[in-house]
Amino acid sequence: MLKEMLNKLTDALAKSETSTIGKxxxxxxxxxxxxxxxxKTMEEWIDVDKAQGKELDEIGADINQRRGLANDEVYRMMIRSKRARASSDGTYNAIIDTMAKTLNCKPTELSFKSVIENGGxxxxxxxxENIPIKVISDAQxxxxxxxxxxxxxxxxxxxxxxxxFTGTFRFSKVYDTPEYGEYGFDKGTLSLVLIPAQDTVLPI
Structure with missing residues (x-):
C-alpha cells in the first residue's frame, strides 16, 4: 500500500520513504x-469456529444459547448443536448428522440404535453403539x-x-504372540474416559 501511494505522486515530488511526504x-x-x-478480525469472528470471548457470547445470544461455565471450545459446540437441532426431524440419520456437526466429526464415526433393536x-x-473417545476429547x-x-x-x-466410547487400542489376535504396529501401548487409546467427580451440566 505504501509503495502504491508513493508511486501515485507526481514526478515533481520525491517518491522516497525518507522524504517528508514519504514519512x-x-x-x-x-x-x-x-x-x-x-x-478482517471482525469479519472472521462472525464465524462461530473463529469467534472468541464476548464476540462468541453475541453469536450465542442471537440463538438464545447461554454459555454457563463452558469455555470457548465447548460453547462453540453448544452453538453448533442448537443450530443443528433446529433443523433436525428426530430420525436416526438426523440425530447422527446433528451430532456430527456438533462434534465437528464425520457421520460415519457415530452409530446409534434403539434399545429394542439391540434386544431390549x-x-x-x-x-x-460407537463414538470415538478422540471425538469427545477434542470437543472437551x-x-x-x-x-x-x-x-x-x-x-x-x-x-x-x-x-x-471406543478407543484405538487392541490386543494381539494371537493369544501368546505380541503384535506391534499402528495400534498398541505406545500409540493406541483405551476405551475408557475418566469422568470428573463434579461434572458440569451444560445449559442446554
Whole structure:
C-alpha cells in the first residue's frame, strides 16, 4: 500500500520513504493496516469456529444459547448443536448428522440404535453403539455432557440408555504372540474416559 501511494505522486515530488511526504505516508499506511487488520478480525469472528470471548457470547445470544461455565471450545459446540437441532426431524440419520456437526466429526464415526433393536424392551431409549473417545476429547466434553446433547437432539422423551466410547487400542489376535504396529501401548487409546467427580451440566 505504501509503495502504491508513493508511486501515485507526481514526478515533481520525491517518491522516497525518507522524504517528508514519504514519512507522512508511512504513518498513514500503518494506521490503514491496523484498521484493515481489525476489520478482517471482525469479519472472521462472525464465524462461530473463529469467534472468541464476548464476540462468541453475541453469536450465542442471537440463538438464545447461554454459555454457563463452558469455555470457548465447548460453547462453540453448544452453538453448533442448537443450530443443528433446529433443523433436525428426530430420525436416526438426523440425530447422527446433528451430532456430527456438533462434534465437528464425520457421520460415519457415530452409530446409534434403539434399545429394542439391540434386544431390549424399552421403546423410548437409544444405545450409542460407537463414538470415538478422540471425538469427545477434542470437543472437551465428558461422556455425561455428550449424553445430554444427544438427548436434546432426540425426539420427545427419548433417553440414552448406554453409550460405548471406543478407543484405538487392541490386543494381539494371537493369544501368546505380541503384535506391534499402528495400534498398541505406545500409540493406541483405551476405551475408557475418566469422568470428573463434579461434572458440569451444560445449559442446554
Amino acid at each position: 507522512i505516508f508511512i504513518v498513514f499506511n500503518q494506521q490503514y493496516e491496523d484498521i484493515k487488520g481489525t476489520l 424392551d424399552e421403546p423410548l431409549a437409544l444405545v450409542v 466434553l465428558t461422556p455425561s455432557q455428550l449424553v445430554q446433547l444427544i438427548e436434546q437432539v432426540a425426539p420427545g422423551d427419548v433417553r440414552v440408555a448406554s453409550a460405548n
